[in-house]
Amino acid sequence: xxxxxxxxxxxxxxxxxxxxxxxxxxxxxxxxxxxxxxxxxxxxxxxxxxxxxxxxxxxxxxxxxxxxxxxxxxxxxxxxxxxxxxxxxxxxxxxxxxxxxxxxxxxxxxxxxxxxxxxxxxxxxxxxxxx
Amino acid sequence: xxxxxxxxxxxxxxxxxxxxxxxxxxxxxxxxxxxxxxxxxxxxxxxxxxxxxxxxxxxxxxxxxxxxxxxxxxxxxxxxxxxxxxxxxxxxxxxxxxxxxxxxxxxxxxxxxxxxxxxxxxxxxxxxxxxxxxxxxxxxxxxxxxxxxxxxxxxxxxxxxxxxxxxxxxxxxxxxxxxxxxxxxxxxxxxxxxx
Numbered sequence: 001x002x003x004x005x006x007x008x009x010x011x012x013x014x015x016x017x018x019x020x021x022x023x024x025x026x027x028x029x030x031x032x033x034x035x036x037x038x039x040x041x042x043x044x045x046x047x048x049x050x051x052x053x054x055x056x057x058x059x060x061x062x063x064x065x066x067x068x069x070x071x072x073x074x075x076x077x078x079x080x081x082x083x084x085x086x087x088x089x090x091x092x093x094x095x096x097x098x099x100x101x102x103x104x105x106x107x108x109x110x111x112x113x114x115x116x117x118x119x120x121x122x123x124x125x126x127x128x129x130x131x
Numbered sequence: 132x133x134x135x136x137x138x139x140x141x142x143x144x145x146x147x148x149x150x151x152x153x154x155x156x157x158x159x160x161x162x163x164x165x166x167x168x169x170x171x172x173x174x175x176x177x178x179x180x181x182x183x184x185x186x187x188x189x190x191x192x193x194x195x196x197x198x199x200x201x202x203x204x205x206x207x208x209x210x211x212x213x214x215x216x217x218x219x220x221x222x223x224x225x226x227x228x229x230x231x232x233x234x235x236x237x238x239x240x241x242x243x244x245x246x247x248x249x250x251x252x253x254x255x256x257x258x259x260x261x262x263x264x265x266x267x268x269x270x271x272x273x274x275x276x277x278x279x280x281x282x283x284x285x286x287x288x289x290x291x292x293x294x295x296x297x298x299x300x301x302x303x304x305x306x307x308x309x310x311x312x313x314x315x316x317x318x319x320x321x322x323x324x325x326x
Contacts (some may be wrong), residue, residue: 001300002307004279008314012279015260018253019171020164021184029163029181036185037155037192 155192162208163188169209172276173216174265179223186215205281206291213273213292263313271306278303279310 004012021029163184170183190211198207264272277288278299285303289296 002304002311004307005311005314007318008310011256011260011314014253014256016280018250018257019168021167021180025167025181026163029167029184032181033159033185033188036189 155195158191158195158204158208159188162204165205166208166212168280169212169276170216171261172264172280173213173272174261175216175219176261179219183212183215183219186219187212190215202290203287206287209277209291217269259314259317263310263317266313267306267309271302271309274299274302275306275310279307 166187167180167184170180170187175183187208191208194211198204202210264275267275273292274288277283277291278285283291285296285299288299292299
């Protein structure tokens with residue numbers, strides 16, 4: 001195997017001591033790297049933060065909707081219960097009872113007409129799927 | 132940034148090589164000089180040294196979690212540096228045949244402990260070393276750098292370069308011949324100039 005000349009070995013020894021970045025270069029490199037990698041981390045954090053915020057918004061929206069539904073159901077049930085109670089505790093004369101208006105809950109507002117007769121003919125009823 | 136953990140480091144690696152760094156910060160702090168030196172030795176010059184070293188560490192930051200410890204961290208870093216250097220060189224070649232500038236003063240740190248003469252001698256030695264390395268072709272240069280400058284054994288060089296051990300010996304022989312010849316030529320020119 002060919003060996004290196006002694007002069008070449010000497011050169012390598014001397015050069016090895018003198019290699020490497022200067023303190024200024026090392027500091028610049030660290031700063032530049034921090035900017036690049038730090039930005040990446042910031043982007044990741046921002047993205048995850050946005051996702052978390054979005055998730056929280058969706059979560060709070062759904063909670064509000066559920067609370068509203070429960071509240072509406074409670075009010076409706078309370079109203080029906082109170083009406084039933086009032087009817088059972090205050091007997092009315094027969095004539096009045098027959099003439100008493102039947103309280104119907106307000107129809108739901110839908111885009112479709114309430115009665116098929118008012119709009120298009122009623123479609124054939126789809127069969128109810130069985131479980 | 133500095134706290135990215137190499138979560139994929141296997142427990143086997145942790146047990147066998149406890150000294151191996153596990154965080155990006157540790158890899159950076161331990162090996163920044165080695166990567167910088169390697170980048171210079173592989174032929175990058177001037178301001179590009181910082182860019183290429185930075186690029187190497189960006190790859191390290193991205194891939195550290197995938198590091199399985201089959202090779203040493205230094206071998207892994209060398210492979211990354213080699214790929215980044217080759218990519219940089221290709222890009223430079225594509226751009227109007229640009230070649231990197233001569234050695235920057237920043238590549239050679241000022242030696243404040245030794246006197247100015249010793250510091251100048253070291254700086255000159257580094258310049259001459261890089262100049263001679265530039266005369267070797269890529270494959271021989273890589274083997275020479277790892278064998279003569281990093282003092283790695285042939286099997287480790289073979290692993291880093293993904294070649295046969297015999298190929299390493301063959302390239303090293305040719306690289307040494309080339310290095311001796313280039314230095315002799317330089318000395319002859321130098322001697323001719325001074326006489």
